[in-house]
Amino acid sequence: MNGFLRFAKRLLIFIFLVVAVDRIGGFVLKKLYFSQEKGQFSQITYSLDSTTHDVLVFGSSRAIRHYSPAILSEKLKKSVYNVGMDGQMIPYYAALQEVILNRYTPKMIILDVSPWELNAGEAKYHKLSALLPYVDEHPELLKYVSYSSDLEPVKLYSHIYPYNSSLFIGLYNFLLKNKLPDYANGYLPLERTMGEKGFKLQKANAVHEAAAEEKQKDIYDEKAIALLRQFLRKAGEKNIKTLVVVSPVIFSNSFNSTKLQKLRDIVAEYPAVKFYDYSQDTNYTDKFQLYADIFHLNKKGAERYSSELAHDIVN
Amino acid sequence: MLFNSLAFVAFYLIVTALYFVLPHRYRWILLLSASCYFYMAFVPVYILILGGTIVVDYFAGIWIEKSEGKRRKNFLILSLIANIGVLCVFKYYNFINDNISLLLNNFHYQNPIPYLDIILPIGLSFHTFQAMSYTIEVYRGRTKAERHFGIYSLYVMFYPQLVAGPIERPQNILPQFHTEQRFDYEKMVSGLKLMLWGFFKKLVVADRLSIYVDSVFGHPSSHNGTTVAIASLFFAVQIYCDFSGYTDIAIGCARTMGIDLMKNFNRPYFSKSIKEFWSRWHISLSTWFRDYLYIPLGGNRVPVPRMYLNLLIVFTISGIWHGASYNFVIWGFLHGIFLITASIFDRLKQKWGITYELPGFINITITILLVSVTWIFFRANTFDDAITMLSSLKTFGQTPFTGGINNMAHCLFAISMLFLIEFKMEYFPQALNLVNHPKMWVRYTSIVTLIFIILLFGVFSGGQFIYFQF
Numbered sequence: 001m002n003g004f005l006r007f008a009k010r011l012l013i014f015i016f017l018v019v020a021v022d023r024i025g026g027f028v029l030k031k032l033y034f035s036q037e038k039g040q041f042s043q044i045t046y047s048l049d050s051t052t053h054d055v056l057v058f059g060s061s062r063a064i065r066h067y068s069p070a071i072l073s074e075k076l077k078k079s080v081y082n083v084g085m086d087g088q089m090i091p092y093y094a095a096l097q098e099v100i101l102n103r104y105t106p107k108m109i110i111l112d113v114s115p116w117e118l119n120a121g122e123a124k125y126h127k128l129s130a131l132l133p134y135v136d137e138h139p140e141l142l143k144y145v146s147y148s149s150d151l152e153p154v155k156l157y158s159h160i161y162p163y164n165s166s167l168f169i170g171l172y173n174f175l176l177k178n179k180l181p182d183y184a185n186g187y188l189p190l191e192r193t194m195g196e197k198g199f200k201l202q203k204a205n206a207v208h209e210a211a212a213e214e215k216q217k218d219i220y221d222e223k224a225i226a227l228l229r230q231f232l233r234k235a236g237e238k239n240i241k242t243l244v245v246v247s248p249v250i251f252s253n254s255f256n257s258t259k260l261q262k263l264r265d266i267v268a269e270y271p272a273v274k275f276y277d278y279s280q281d282t283n284y285t286d287k288f289q290l291y292a293d294i295f296h297l298n299k300k301g302a303e304r305y306s307s308e309l310a311h312d313i314v315n
Numbered sequence: 316m317l318f319n320s321l322a323f324v325a326f327y328l329i330v331t332a333l334y335f336v337l338p339h340r341y342r343w344i345l346l347l348s349a350s351c352y353f354y355m356a357f358v359p360v361y362i363l364i365l366g367g368t369i370v371v372d373y374f375a376g377i378w379i380e381k382s383e384g385k386r387r388k389n390f391l392i393l394s395l396i397a398n399i400g401v402l403c404v405f406k407y408y409n410f411i412n413d414n415i416s417l418l419l420n421n422f423h424y425q426n427p428i429p430y431l432d433i434i435l436p437i438g439l440s441f442h443t444f445q446a447m448s449y450t451i452e453v454y455r456g457r458t459k460a461e462r463h464f465g466i467y468s469l470y471v472m473f474y475p476q477l478v479a480g481p482i483e484r485p486q487n488i489l490p491q492f493h494t495e496q497r498f499d500y501e502k503m504v505s506g507l508k509l510m511l512w513g514f515f516k517k518l519v520v521a522d523r524l525s526i527y528v529d530s531v532f533g534h535p536s537s538h539n540g541t542t543v544a545i546a547s548l549f550f551a552v553q554i555y556c557d558f559s560g561y562t563d564i565a566i567g568c569a570r571t572m573g574i575d576l577m578k579n580f581n582r583p584y585f586s587k588s589i590k591e592f593w594s595r596w597h598i599s600l601s602t603w604f605r606d607y608l609y610i611p612l613g614g615n616r617v618p619v620p621r622m623y624l625n626l627l628i629v630f631t632i633s634g635i636w637h638g639a640s641y642n643f644v645i646w647g648f649l650h651g652i653f654l655i656t657a658s659i660f661d662r663l664k665q666k667w668g669i670t671y672e673l674p675g676f677i678n679i680t681i682t683i684l685l686v687s688v689t690w691i692f693f694r695a696n697t698f699d700d701a702i703t704m705l706s707s708l709k710t711f712g713q714t715p716f717t718g719g720i721n722n723m724a725h726c727l728f729a730i731s732m733l734f735l736i737e738f739k740m741e742y743f744p745q746a747l748n749l750v751n752h753p754k755m756w757v758r759y760t761s762i763v764t765l766i767f768i769i770l771l772f773g774v775f776s777g778g779q780f781i782y783f784q785f
Contacts, residue, residue, distance in 0.1 A: 003503075013759075021763050022770070025771075155775065164775065
């Protein structure tokens with residue numbers, strides 16, 4: 001019994017210590033996180049809390065690299081901001097949109113979606129952990145971050161946990177802020193150009209992978225599809241002009257044709273929403289000079305594409 | 316139920332608290348019920364299979380003990396057939412059927428045997444081997460048959476080691492279930508520390524590395540040799556931390572209840588040879604194969620060529636034990652070949668009187684490289700993928716895929732931390748023993764730091780343990 005009492009006493013001291021360190025650590029990490037003026041964390045913060053632009057571009061890394069707000073703004077005669085985020089997919093756009101629409105109503109939304117975002121898989125929900133630092137300020141995000149695990153609200157009792165995996169990048173952004181690239185209203189083009197040799201090699205692989213994917217059963221992520229529908233419905237409820245765009249891709253077979261059609265069908269359920277598909281546009285397919293890698297246009301390609309898209313929207 | 320889930324934390328706290336509240340005579344009921352609940356959290360209906368083999372082995376053990384001569388052997392064979400039969404049906408049936416189809420197709424015949432659409436029961440190979448070790452040990456007279464059905468069931472089902480070992484022996488664990496375990500401060504604290512270390516290995520190292528490893532092994536044809544080499548080395552660390560992390564949690568969890576499970580890992584990547592590697596890696600399985608297969612085949616007490624054949628048989632079967640695929644067969648076979656080659660070298664060195672030994676760190680590096688190459692077969696999704704990855708090694712030197720700078724930084728941080736701690740434990744076990752330091756504030760600070768690191772750098776997406784599939 002003595003052993004148990006000794007254990008219980010020390011356990012209490014230990015729990016107190018853990019809680020204290022968690023609170024102090026969480027406080028320091030929060031300061032570090034929200035003091036960043038550049039980099040992707042400050043992009044998320046700005047997108048959620050400060051955007052007031054007429055047009056918002058939602059999407060993944062393909063949105064950040066493909067849509068130049070300056071070009072779009074000039075042609076559309078509206079202020080434009082790119083709220084895209086690396087590695088994110090439909091659940092993130094839906095979460096971001098809900099918070100933004102609770103604050104203000106933009107005039108137009110451009111949503112860049114790739115058909116593979118409809119693929120079944122949990123990874124897209126785990127990536128919502130990028131929104132954990134904002135749950136305190138925006139409780140409506142809790143239901144989104146809980147998609148990865150029902151126990152996420154319990155984990156959020158820790159004040160350190162919301163900043164999980166963010167320390168290195170936070171320190172880097174904080175210490176080397178002068179060396180970080182400037183996002184131009186959320187746009188961060190890629191300067192490099194894909195080489196011909198790399199293009200040919202990747203094309204051979206792409207044929208192989210596309211053939212393998214076509215053989216697979218079409219298993220969709222119904223939760224992601226529901227969130228896409230929610231995104232389009234909410235935009236409609238606020239009378240926001242909405243465009244769903246599949247931006248250019250280097251190989252015409254990069255996207256599974258069945259999944260592309262599925263995306264088209266979902267968008268067709270919302271007559272006010274326009275659908276633009278540039279994935280088969282021969283101005284971009286196989287033009288490796290316009291790409292930085294197989295997934296992203298380079299600056300030259302992005303500027304040409306932004307210009308073409310703005311032209312198509314106006315007309 | 317995964318160890319790396321909050322559900323498990325709650326489950327563990329409740330079961331452990333009740334364990335010490337209940338009188339000894341009722342504890343087996345608690346542990347058995349908890350183990351059933353733990354197992355049924357995966358695929359509930361499979362508890363019936365486990366129950367079936369438990370009944371067969373329980374009675375087989377008693378009958379073996381009561382019988383004499385050939386009858387005794389017959390009961391052992393009956394038990395082995397029941398256990399191996401379950402393994403064959405659930406794990407190897409479709410694999411065998413595939414091979415029959417392939418063979419018949421060569422002669423333009425259709426295979427009439429239907430395929431089974433079944434999910435592999437979790438941890439099947441582990442608890443089957445543990446059950447077999449019981450009947451074999453009873454047959455050999457090294458342990459008495461367990462008369463208490465509940466305690467025997469607990470021997471097979473004890474939840475900390477039910478789904479991924481360590482594969483225990485009856486002599487070690489059955490007496491511990493019969494002995495009243497009183498609350499022991501030292502055991503409780505050292506068990507909790509071991510669990511914490513296991514969580515670090517799993518959440519901070521294994522699951523972090525898996526992000527990179529999965530993206531490379533998932534698209535093997537898209538990556539160059541440098542990337543494949545990095546992914547293979549990362550997988551070597553990932554599987555070690557995944558499995559030994561699980562084992563640490565299992566051993567720690569049992570220890571807090573006063574029950575000592577056998578050691579399963581002993582820093583295997585500090586081994587100076589493949590032979591040493593196998594004395595430090597998955598010790599409970601390698602000793603199982605040694606005791607129940609290698610030695611009965613003749614072990615080292617047979618002519619050298621026969622000994623080499625025994626090694627190949629044991630390691631190939633060890634490969635098949637892991638999974639029904641030729642990749643695992645090749646993985647095991649390669650380890651057998653490495654051991655034979657090393658033995659031939661040793662014999663030649665002895666014959667020619669060469670006493671020179673390579674420096675230890677070179678031997679360690681060679682061992683890690685050899686083991687990492689075999690892990691490609693272990694991890695690759697198909698045989699073709701493994702060959703694609705091995706062939707891509709000729710482009711070693713090209714710029715590697717990073718998988719995102721942030722994740723790569725976390726991977727390198729995790730590996731560095733693991734290496735520093737394991738290096739200290741291997742070569743300076745008494746130095747800087749922070750978590751067991753005599754001063755309380757040093758102990759508490761180091762443990763709280765470890766918790767801080769887990770919360771800040773761990774991956775909490777609930778990654779499955781690799782060895783659960785076996």
